[in-house]
Amino acid sequence: MIQIDSALCAGCGQCADNCAVHALYRAPDGTYQCNNVFCYHCGQCVALCPLGAVSMPDSEAPIPYAPERFDLDPDVLLNAMRFRRSIRHFTGEKVTRRELEQLLEAGRCAPTSSNSQTVRFTVLDRKFEALRPRIWESFAAQARERGRKLLLRRYESYREHPDQPDALFYGGNQVLFVTARYFIDGCLALANVELMAHAMDLGALYCDFIKWAVNADPALREYFGITEKQQLCGCLILGRTDLRFHRTAPRNPANVDWR
Numbered sequence: 001m002i003q004i005d006s007a008l009c010a011g012c013g014q015c016a017d018n019c020a021v022h023a024l025y026r027a028p029d030g031t032y033q034c035n036n037v038f039c040y041h042c043g044q045c046v047a048l049c050p051l052g053a054v055s056m057p058d059s060e061a062p063i064p065y066a067p068e069r070f071d072l073d074p075d076v077l078l079n080a081m082r083f084r085r086s087i088r089h090f091t092g093e094k095v096t097r098r099e100l101e102q103l104l105e106a107g108r109c110a111p112t113s114s115n116s117q118t119v120r121f122t123v124l125d126r127k128f129e130a131l132r133p134r135i136w137e138s139f140a141a142q143a144r145e146r147g148r149k150l151l152l153r154r155y156e157s158y159r160e161h162p163d164q165p166d167a168l169f170y171g172g173n174q175v176l177f178v179t180a181r182y183f184i185d186g187c188l189a190l191a192n193v194e195l196m197a198h199a200m201d202l203g204a205l206y207c208d209f210i211k212w213a214v215n216a217d218p219a220l221r222e223y224f225g226i227t228e229k230q231q232l233c234g235c236l237i238l239g240r241t242d243l244r245f246h247r248t249a250p251r252n253p254a255n256v257d258w259r
Contacts, residue, residue, distance in 0.1 A: 009031065112185040176193060176237075181231075
């Protein structure tokens with residue numbers, strides 16, 4: 001619930017002018033108030049108020065802005081995006097719980113449609129080895145059904161050497177599954193996590209084949225909480241890598257249609 005401290009409020013009206021659903025308004029007595037029935041609690045008014053008059057007492061405490069802690073050099077950020085790589089060579093050393101929590105915090109900070117915040121994170125960690133064969137079996141069934149012979153070779157190689165890094169998990173043993181009501185919300189959260197993994201010197205790999213396999217198996221769908229209203233947006237393998245890149249990889253120019 002939004003609360004506005006009239007003793008602190010200077011009446012600038014920035015909060016009401018910025019409110020996307022017009023939940024904030026100027027009352028006849030000159031104070032600003034919030035119709036919490038219309039409000040979807042995005043928190044922008046809390047962040048925008050220069051005097052801290054607006055608050056959400058039931059939510060986390062906001063962090064005050066400080067340039068040295070918040071501002072990023074655009075060129076450095078762009079180079080970080082250029083330098084990140086999809087990793088297909090994991091050492092098997094696990095990411096720590098503290099590191100995972102930092103990655104999930106990055107995902108939590110991603111925007112969601114109408115502030116719905118329906119993104120759900122499932123970290124497959126302790127039960128990875130128990131579920132790995134089932135995911136592989138579902139992957140193989142889909143490859144057979146679709147006549148994907150090259151993909152079936154990956155499965156056959158895994159069956160011959162199940163104790164070796166395979167061509168589905170690549171030696172990784174932790175996978176982040178992201179579900180959400182709206183597909184774009186989960187994708188944005190995954191992008192945040194993947195970029196944070198790069199910043200933390202961790203390896204990450206989007207793997208649609210895992211998503212493919214999980215979506216095809218009713219038991220796996222139930223296990224990961226996938227329903228008609230909560231779809232699987234993507235899977236991200238996480239782990240450590242001993243690969244060390246020395247430059248960016250070439251990319252094609254952006255395909256832009258200026259109109």
